[in-house]
Amino acid sequence: MRIPNLPESFTTKHAAKGWPxxxxxxxxxxxxxxxxxxxxxxILGDLSLNLYPGGLQILAIIGAVLGLLLLLTAKGPLESRxxxxxxxxxxxxxxxxxxxxxxxxxxxxxxxxxxGLINVNPGGWVSFVGALLLFLGARVVPxxxxxxxxxxxxxxWAEVLAIAVVMAGVLFGAAYALGREDAWSFxxxxxxxxxxxxxMVRTGILTWFGHVAQRQKKVLTLSAFxxxxxxxxxxxxxxxxxxxxxxxxxxxxxxxxLNIVVGLAGLLDLGYIAFLGSGAYVAATMSQSAxxxxxxxxxxxxxxxLGASVAAILGLIIGSPTLRVSGxxxxxxxxxxxxxxxxxxxxxxxxxGPNLTNxxxxxxxxxxxxxxxxxxxxxxxxxGIDLGRFSNYYFLLLILIGGVIxxxxxxxxxxxxxxxxxxxxxxxxxxxxxxxxxxxKLLAFSVGAFLAGLAGTIKAxxxxxxxxxxxxxxxxxxxxxxxxxxxxxxxxGVLLGAxxxxxxxxxxxxxxxxxxxxxxxxxxxxxxxxxxGLVASRRRQLEFHEEDEELAVAIEHELVEEAK
Amino acid sequence: MDLFFQxxxxxxxxxxxxxxxxxxYTVVYGIVQLINFAHGEVFMIxxxxxxxxxLLFFDGQTGVWILPxxxxxxxxxxxxxxxxxxxxxxxxLRNAPRLAPLITAIGISVFLQEFIRLFYEKIPDxxxxxxxxxxxxxxxxxxxxxxxxxVTIQRSAIFTVAALIICSALLWYFITRTRLGRGMQAVSQxxxxxxxxxxxxxxxxxxxxxxxxxxxxxxxxxxGLQNNNIDFRMGFLAGLKAFTAAVLGGIGNIQGAVVGxxxxxxxxxxxxxxxxxxxxxxxxxxxxxLILVLVFRPQGLLGARVVDxx
Numbered sequence: 001m002r003i004p005n006l007p008e009s010f011t012t013k014h015a016a017k018g019w020p021x022x023x024x025x026x027x028x029x030x031x032x033x034x035x036x037x038x039x040x041x042x043i044l045g046d047l048s049l050n051l052y053p054g055g056l057q058i059l060a061i062i063g064a065v066l067g068l069l070l071l072l073t074a075k076g077p078l079e080s081r082x083x084x085x086x087x088x089x090x091x092x093x094x095x096x097x098x099x100x101x102x103x104x105x106x107x108x109x110x111x112x113x114x115x116g117l118i119n120v121n122p123g124g125w126v127s128f129v130g131a132l133l134l135f136l137g138a139r140v141v142p143x144x145x146x147x148x149x150x151x152x153x154x155x156x157w158a159e160v161l162a163i164a165v166v167m168a169g170v171l172f173g174a175a176y177a178l179g180r181e182d183a184w185s186f187x188x189x190x191x192x193x194x195x196x197x198x199x200m201v202r203t204g205i206l207t208w209f210g211h212v213a214q215r216q217k218k219v220l221t222l223s224a225f226x227x228x229x230x231x232x233x234x235x236x237x238x239x240x241x242x243x244x245x246x247x248x249x250x251x252x253x254x255x256x257x258l259n260i261v262v263g264l265a266g267l268l269d270l271g272y273i274a275f276l277g278s279g280a281y282v283a284a285t286m287s288q289s290a291x292x293x294x295x296x297x298x299x300x301x302x303x304x305x306l307g308a309s310v311a312a313i314l315g316l317i318i319g320s321p322t323l324r325v326s327g328x329x330x331x332x333x334x335x336x337x338x339x340x341x342x343x344x345x346x347x348x349x350x351x352x353g354p355n356l357t358n359x360x361x362x363x364x365x366x367x368x369x370x371x372x373x374x375x376x377x378x379x380x381x382x383x384g385i386d387l388g389r390f391s392n393y394y395f396l397l398l399i400l401i402g403g404v405i406x407x408x409x410x411x412x413x414x415x416x417x418x419x420x421x422x423x424x425x426x427x428x429x430x431x432x433x434x435x436x437x438x439x440x441k442l443l444a445f446s447v448g449a450f451l452a453g454l455a456g457t458i459k460a461x462x463x464x465x466x467x468x469x470x471x472x473x474x475x476x477x478x479x480x481x482x483x484x485x486x487x488x489x490x491x492x493g494v495l496l497g498a499x500x501x502x503x504x505x506x507x508x509x510x511x512x513x514x515x516x517x518x519x520x521x522x523x524x525x526x527x528x529x530x531x532x533g534l535v536a537s538r539r540r541q542l543e544f545h546e547e548d549e550e551l552a553v554a555i556e557h558e559l560v561e562e563a564k
Numbered sequence: 565m566d567l568f569f570q571x572x573x574x575x576x577x578x579x580x581x582x583x584x585x586x587x588x589y590t591v592v593y594g595i596v597q598l599i600n601f602a603h604g605e606v607f608m609i610x611x612x613x614x615x616x617x618x619l620l621f622f623d624g625q626t627g628v629w630i631l632p633x634x635x636x637x638x639x640x641x642x643x644x645x646x647x648x649x650x651x652x653x654x655x656x657l658r659n660a661p662r663l664a665p666l667i668t669a670i671g672i673s674v675f676l677q678e679f680i681r682l683f684y685e686k687i688p689d690x691x692x693x694x695x696x697x698x699x700x701x702x703x704x705x706x707x708x709x710x711x712x713x714x715v716t717i718q719r720s721a722i723f724t725v726a727a728l729i730i731c732s733a734l735l736w737y738f739i740t741r742t743r744l745g746r747g748m749q750a751v752s753q754x755x756x757x758x759x760x761x762x763x764x765x766x767x768x769x770x771x772x773x774x775x776x777x778x779x780x781x782x783x784x785x786x787x788g789l790q791n792n793n794i795d796f797r798m799g800f801l802a803g804l805k806a807f808t809a810a811v812l813g814g815i816g817n818i819q820g821a822v823v824g825x826x827x828x829x830x831x832x833x834x835x836x837x838x839x840x841x842x843x844x845x846x847x848x849x850x851x852x853x854l855i856l857v858l859v860f861r862p863q864g865l866l867g868a869r870v871v872d873x874x
Binding site for chain 1: 599652653656657661663664665667670671672673675676677679682800804807844845848851854855858859860862
C-alpha cells in the first residue's frame with residue numbers, strides 16, 4: 001500500500017515537527033492501550049479493563065514500541081549505530097499507516113460487534129489519536145541516504161540470533177493467530193502482522209535478513225523446521241487447529257509436487273488432483289476398512305510405495321502426449337485426464353464396471369495408521385503436553401513435506417533442473433543444445449505425480465474416507481492458484497500460497513460463503529497486477545516486466561556475482 | 565434400427581447445442597489465439613438472462629411470442645458478460661506469457677458461477693440459484709413430442725436444430741458479406757497487416773467475443789427448453805464438451821466447429837446406447853475424444869490451423 005508523498009516544500013517546512021509528533025503518538029498509543037477500549041467485555045477477547053491490556057491492546061503496544069525504536073533510530077541514541085543502515089523514515093511511514101488502519105478497524109470492530117460507536121471507551125479514542133499522530137508525524141520525518149545493506153556485517157552469533165528471533169516471532173504469531181476464535185480478532189491480527197512486515201520491508205530489515213539467510217542457509221532451514229516441529233506443542237492438545245494444520249500440510253505438499261511440473265518444467269497441469277486421488281484410492285482399497293474392495297492388506301510402507309508408483313505410472317501416461325501437445329492444449333489434455341479419473345472412480349462401483357471404488361460412496365471407515373506399535377489415532381503425552389490424533393499426522397506430514405522440499409531443491413539445482421528451466425524458457429533451443437526434452441518432460445510429470453501419490457496415501461488415512469467428489473477440477477485449480485499466488489518455482493512462495501488459500505477460509509467463517517467468489521476475483525487480480533506471485537524469483541519477475549530496466553541490471557549483477 | 569435413428573436424432577440435438585457454443589471458442593481462438601476457458605459461463609449466463617427476462621416481464625404466461633424476447637434478453641446478458649470480460653481481464657494480458665490468460669479465465673469462470681449462485685436470489689421474488697431452477701415452458705416449443713415412424717422428436721430439439729441452422733446461415737452471411745466479418749477474417753490471418761490496412765483490431769476482438777456470446781446465449785435458451793431447468797454449474801461441462809467439439813473440427817475454423825459439434829453429439833449419443841458401460845460413462849467419451857484428437861490430429865477434422873508447438 002502506497003500513499004503518494006506530500007509535496008517536497010511542505011515536508012521540508014515541517015520536518016522538525018515529525019519527530020515530536022511521532023513521540024507523542026507513541027506515548028498516546030501506549031497510554032490508550034492500558035486504558036479500557038470497549039464498554040462490552042464479551043467481544044474481541046475482553047478489552048474493557050483498565051491497566052490490564054487484552055490481546056489486541058498488547059499488539060498495539062508492541063506496534064508503539066517498534067515505532068519508538070524507529071524514531072530513536074531516526075534521531076536519538078540508536079542513530080549512530082544502525083541509523084546509517086536502516087531507512088527508519090520509510091519504515092515509520094509504513095508502520096504509521098498500518099497502525100492507523102489497525103486502530104480504525106478496531107473501532108469498526110467494536111462498533112459492529114456491540115452495535116454502536118457509543119461502546120468505544122475513552123482508551124480506544126486515545127489510542128486512535130495516538131495512531132493518527134504517529135501516522136502524521138511519520139509523513140514529515142525527513143528521508144536520508146543509506147548505505148548498501150549487502151555490506152552490513154554483524155557477528156555470526158548475532159545473525160543466528162536474528163534468525164531465531166524472526167522464527168520465534170513466526171511461531172508465536174501463527175499460534176496466536178490460530179488461537180483467535182472470532183473473525184474480527186483474526187483479521188485484526190493479520191492487519192497487525194501485515195503492518196510489521198511492511199515496516200520490515202521498508203526499513204530494509206528484510207533485505208538484510210535476506211543476505212543473512214543466504215549466509216546462514218543451514219541455520220535458517222533447520223530453524224524453520226524446528227518451528228514447524230514445535231507448533232503442535234503450542235496448541236495444548238487442541239485438535240481443532242491441528243486438523244487445519246494437517247490439511248494445510250497435505251495441500252502444501254501436493255502444491256510443492258505440482259510446482260515441479262509447472263514451476264520448473266513449465267508444463268501446465270490442470271488435472272493434478274488426480275494423482276493425489278490415485279494415491280488416496282490405492283491406500284483406501286488396501287486399508288483395513290470394511291468397505292475396502294481388495295482383499296490384500298500389505299503393511300503401510302508397501303502401500304505408500306504402491307500408491308506413489310501407481311500415481312507415477314499415471315503421470316507417465318498423462319505425460320506421454322507432451323511429445324506432441326504443448327501450451328494451452330496440454331493444459332486441456334491434463335484437465336481431461338483429471339476428469340476421466342474422477343468419472344472412473346465414480347463409475348467403478350460394480351454396476352458399470354468392476355467394483356473397485358464403491359462408486360459415488362467412496363471408501364469410508366479407513367482406520368488410523370499404525371506404524372510398528374505407534375498408533376496414530378491415540379493421544380500421546382510428551383513433556384506434559386497432550387498431542388492428539390492430528391498432531392501425529394502432522395509430524396508424519398512434516399517429514400513428508402521435508403522430503404518433498406528436499407527433492408524439489410535438489411532437482412532444481414541439478415542438471416535435471418537446469419534442463420527443465422531450459423525447456424521452460426525455450427524448448428527448441430534446449431533441444432538444439434542436446435537437452436533430452438521428451439525424457440525430461442516425462443520425468444517431471446512422473447516425479448510430480450509420485451510425490452502427490454505419497455501425500456495421497458497419508459491423506460486417505462488422515463481423512464478416514466475417500467470419495468470421488470474430493471477430486472474435482474476446482475481442487476486442481478486451487479493447487480495451481482496456490483503456486484501462482486505464492487510465486488512459481490520458489491519453495492517459500494508455494495508454502496505461503498498454500499497456507500493462505502487453505503487457512504483463510506477455515507478461520508474466517510463469514511468468509512466461507514463468499515470463499516469461491518473471492519478466489520476467482522483473486523486469480524483475475526493477481527494475473528492483472530502481480531502475475532509473478534508474492535514471493536517471486538527474480539527471473540520470472542523480469543519475464544512479466546520486460547520493460548523494467550533497473551530490475552534487469554540488478555539481475556545481471558546478481559548473475560555475475562554468482563558466476564564469480 | 566429404430567434405436568439407431570432415435571439416437572441419431574438425440575445426437576444431432578445434443579450436437580447442435582455443442583456446435584452453438586463451440587463457435588464462440590473457435591472465433592476467439594482464431595483471432596487472439598486464446599482459449600477462452602470462461603466461455604461455458606457465458607452460455608450459463610445466457611440461460612439465466614433468458615430466465616430473468618421471463619420472470620421480470622412475463623411471469624406465468626406461456627405465449628410463444630415471448631421466446632424471441634427471451635432470446636434477446638439472453639443475448640444482452642451474454643454479450644455484456646463477454647465484452648466486459650474481454651475489456652477488464654483479457655485486454656491487459658494481450659502480450660503476457662501464455663499462462664496468465666488461462667489462469668485469468670479459470671478465475672473468471674469460478675467468479676461468474678459463484679456470482680450467480682450467491683446473488684441471483686437477491687433480486688426480489690427470484691428463486692435461489694443454489695438448486696436447479698425450472699425453466700419456463702412455452703407453447704409450440706414444448707409439449708407433446710412429434711412422432712416420425714417410431715422415432716420421437718421433442719419440440720425443443722426441433723427448436724435447437726432450427727436455431728443452429730438459422731445461426732449458421734446468419735453467421736456465414738456476417739463473416740463473408742459484411743465489413744466487420746471480413747475484418748475478422750483478415751485479423752485472424754494476420755493481425756499486424758490488418759492493422760496496417762486500417763482495421764481496428766481491438767474492435768474486431770470485441771466483436772469476436774460478442775459473436776461467440778450471441779450464439780452461446782441461443783444455446784443457453786435451447787438448453788433450458790430441453791432440460792426444463794438450469795443451474796449455475798451447467799456451464800462447466802457443456803463448455804468443456806463444446807471446446808472438444810471445436811478442437812475436433814479444427815480450432816479456428818468456423819465450419820469445423822459446427823461439424824465437430826454435430827459429430828461429437830452423435831458419437832456421445834451412440835456411445836451411450838451401444839458403447840461400454842451405458843449412460844454413466846457418457847461424459848468420459850468427450851474427454852477421450854479430446855485427448856485422442858489433440859494427440860493424433862491436432863489440426864482437427866477439417867484441418868484449420870496447425871497448432872503451435874511453442
